[in-house]
Amino acid sequence: MSKAPFQIDDTEGPRVTRAWVLHPDIRSNPDRRDPGPALEEAVALARALPALEVIGSEVVQLRSVDAGKLFGKGKIADLHERLEQNEIELVLVDGPVTPVQQRNLEKAWGVKLLDRTGLILEIFSDRAATREGVLQVEMAALNYQRTRLVRAWTHLERQRGGLGFVGGPGETQIEADRRAIDEQLVRLRRQLEKVVKTRALHRAARAKVPYPIVALVGYTNAGKSTLFNRLTGAEVMAKDMLFATLDPTMRSLALPDGPEIILSDTVGFISDLPTELVAAFRATLEEVLAADIILHVRDISHAETEEQAADVRDILVSLGVLEDTRTFEVWNKIDLLPAEAADAVRARAERGDDVLAISAITGEGLDHLQKVIAEALQGAVREADLHLGYADGKKRAWLYDQDVVVRENQTEDGFDLTVRWSAKQEAQFQRL
Incomplete structure (x- = not known):
C-alpha cells in the first residue's frame, strides 16, 4: 500500500512521534465551532493514532486567514518557540490547510504538518x-x-x-x-x-434470507460498537477512541418475542468529513441504504450532542438514505450524566415515539430497545397476493430482481403472484 499523506517510519520498530495540536478559531468563519469541544475532538483524533504522542494543544485565535501562511508572523514566531522547546516533530492543524500554507509552515517551524483531512486519512489508513x-x-x-x-x-x-x-x-x-x-x-x-x-x-445472497436489516449509525465514538457487542455477543473493537470501527460488521440477532434480524455496525461519522472519504466509503455504507430500520446512536452526554446529530443527519441525506426508512434516535451513555440530567433524558425519551434512552455499558434500556425494534418490524416481512397484467413486465422483473416472489401462476390476462416482502420493498414497488 502506498504511503498516506504522512507515514510514520517504523522500519526500526515502533516509534512515537511527538505531536502538537492547533485549532484555528477564525472569527470571520460563518461555520465557526465552539473552540473548546473542537480542540478536544482534534486531540482525540490525534490520540486515535497509536504512534503519536500529543505533547500539547491550543486554540489559536485569528481574525482572518493569511493566504500564504495561515497565521500571522507574530503567531508563527510564538508557536515556533513553543514547538522547539517541546521538541515537536509533527503539528496537527484542526482545519483545512492549503498546499502553499503547509509548505511555508513546515519551512518556518522545521516540522511535518497535517491538516484535519490528512489526519483522518492517516487514521483510516491505520484502521x-x-x-x-x-x-x-x-x-x-x-x-x-x-x-x-x-x-x-x-x-x-x-x-x-x-x-x-x-x-x-x-x-x-x-x-x-x-x-x-x-x-x-x-x-x-x-x-x-x-x-x-x-x-x-x-448482498444478493443475504437478500435471499428474509431477515430485516437494522443499521447502527452515529457520530464517531457514540458507542455503536459497544451496543453492537452487547446485543450480539460479538467482539468488535470498541474503545473510547474516535474511528474505532471502520469496516462494516454484520451479525444475526434473534429479538426476544420478535423476528431474527441482521444488525449492521458502521463507520462513525464526523463533522467536516473529507469529501474524498464520503465518496470512497459510499459502497461501505450501502448497508445503511438497504436497512429496514436505522438506529441513530447519539452520545447524549457529549457537550455538542445536538451538533453531532445534525452532522450525522446531513451525511445521511448526502448518501441518499430514503426518507421512508424508519429511524430511531438511541440516546446512549446516560450512565455518564448526573442523576438529575439522566432522569430528564429518560422522561424526554418516554415522550418521544422514536427516541430511546440507553446505556450500552450498563445495559439499561436494551430490553426496551429490542422490544421497540421488534414491534416496528412486525409484519416487516409478510406475504401478499398481486395481480400483474402482461404490460407490467417492468414491475414483474423488479419483483424477481428483489427475490421476493414465492409463487406465480399465469392467467389469461397476466400473472397472479404471491410475494414475501418488507414494508420498505412494498413502498418501493408502489413507486414504480
Whole structure:
C-alpha cells in the first residue's frame, strides 16, 4: 500500500512521534465551532493514532486567514518557540490547510504538518482491515496527495526521461508525481471494481434470507460498537477512541418475542468529513441504504450532542438514505450524566415515539430497545397476493430482481403472484 499523506517510519520498530495540536478559531468563519469541544475532538483524533504522542494543544485565535501562511508572523514566531522547546516533530492543524500554507509552515517551524483531512486519512489508513476498506482509503489518500503536489513526496521522487545534463531533465517532478498517482488510481479502481462485485454477490445472497436489516449509525465514538457487542455477543473493537470501527460488521440477532434480524455496525461519522472519504466509503455504507430500520446512536452526554446529530443527519441525506426508512434516535451513555440530567433524558425519551434512552455499558434500556425494534418490524416481512397484467413486465422483473416472489401462476390476462416482502420493498414497488 502506498504511503498516506504522512507515514510514520517504523522500519526500526515502533516509534512515537511527538505531536502538537492547533485549532484555528477564525472569527470571520460563518461555520465557526465552539473552540473548546473542537480542540478536544482534534486531540482525540490525534490520540486515535497509536504512534503519536500529543505533547500539547491550543486554540489559536485569528481574525482572518493569511493566504500564504495561515497565521500571522507574530503567531508563527510564538508557536515556533513553543514547538522547539517541546521538541515537536509533527503539528496537527484542526482545519483545512492549503498546499502553499503547509509548505511555508513546515519551512518556518522545521516540522511535518497535517491538516484535519490528512489526519483522518492517516487514521483510516491505520484502521482499514477489509480489502475494500484498504483500497478505498488508498484511493482517497492518493486523491488528497494529488491536490498537494507542491513538494516532493518521498515515494515519488524518481525523475523520468532525460539524463539530467543533456536536453533538460524531461518531466518536472510534479508532472512525474501526478502521472504516477494517476496510474496507481487506475489500477486501484480496477481492483476495487472486482471487490465491489464480490460484495454485491454477498448482498444478493443475504437478500435471499428474509431477515430485516437494522443499521447502527452515529457520530464517531457514540458507542455503536459497544451496543453492537452487547446485543450480539460479538467482539468488535470498541474503545473510547474516535474511528474505532471502520469496516462494516454484520451479525444475526434473534429479538426476544420478535423476528431474527441482521444488525449492521458502521463507520462513525464526523463533522467536516473529507469529501474524498464520503465518496470512497459510499459502497461501505450501502448497508445503511438497504436497512429496514436505522438506529441513530447519539452520545447524549457529549457537550455538542445536538451538533453531532445534525452532522450525522446531513451525511445521511448526502448518501441518499430514503426518507421512508424508519429511524430511531438511541440516546446512549446516560450512565455518564448526573442523576438529575439522566432522569430528564429518560422522561424526554418516554415522550418521544422514536427516541430511546440507553446505556450500552450498563445495559439499561436494551430490553426496551429490542422490544421497540421488534414491534416496528412486525409484519416487516409478510406475504401478499398481486395481480400483474402482461404490460407490467417492468414491475414483474423488479419483483424477481428483489427475490421476493414465492409463487406465480399465469392467467389469461397476466400473472397472479404471491410475494414475501418488507414494508420498505412494498413502498418501493408502489413507486414504480
